[in-house]
């Protein structure tokens with residue numbers, strides 16, 4: 001009997017905590033920026049960003065020799081699509097330079113549009129915590145600078161970019177768990 005009472009007490013406490021987290025009236029109270037779950041999601045973004053960017057540079061260095069070769073950027077977009085279909089996370093490679101190779105790769109959401117503005121003004125990382133289907137999600141945008149001379153072969157407009165300036169961005173959407 002006592003155990004049942006104790007357990008139902010826990011359930012009530014859990015329900016109250018969940019209510020505090022997600023707001024009793026359906027409005028979401030997103031986790032704070034210093035929440036450990038947010039820190040974990042942020043660290044995963046840093047790791048993914050390093051893996052994806054290192055792969056693009058390696059592929060460009062070893063396999064892309066002229067304009068007719070399959071670009072690492074296209075390979076990355078195909079990889080992102082496969083990863084998203086499997087439900088891991090979503091990533092978009094978008095333009096910041098104002099002259100995208102493919103008009104599909106431009107900022108579309110409000111977050112992406114604001115991120116492009118911030119990256120243009122010199123920031124190298126932008127994030128926001130939102131709610132999707134009742135669950136908290138970390139949106140994060142990282143800067144893509146012109147890291148190699150070879151980039152200019154297919155993106156002549158990158159010649160005008162200041163050294164280290166963002167010409168593109170990787171935009172992540174990752175569950176906060």
Ligand code: HEC
Nearest residue numbers: 067071073074077093094095100101102105150151154168
């Ligand atoms: C062989 C040609 C080629 C090279 C070299 C190349 N790219 Fe691209 N890049 C493309 C193509 C083609 C797309 C469009 C891909 C798509 O939408 O499938 C693209 C897309 C992009 C985008 C997304 C925005 C846009 O313009 O569509 C960024 C950012 C980008 N590339 C950055 C880089 C960087 C940085 C480098 C050097 C490491 C690089 N690219 C090297 C051909 C190239």
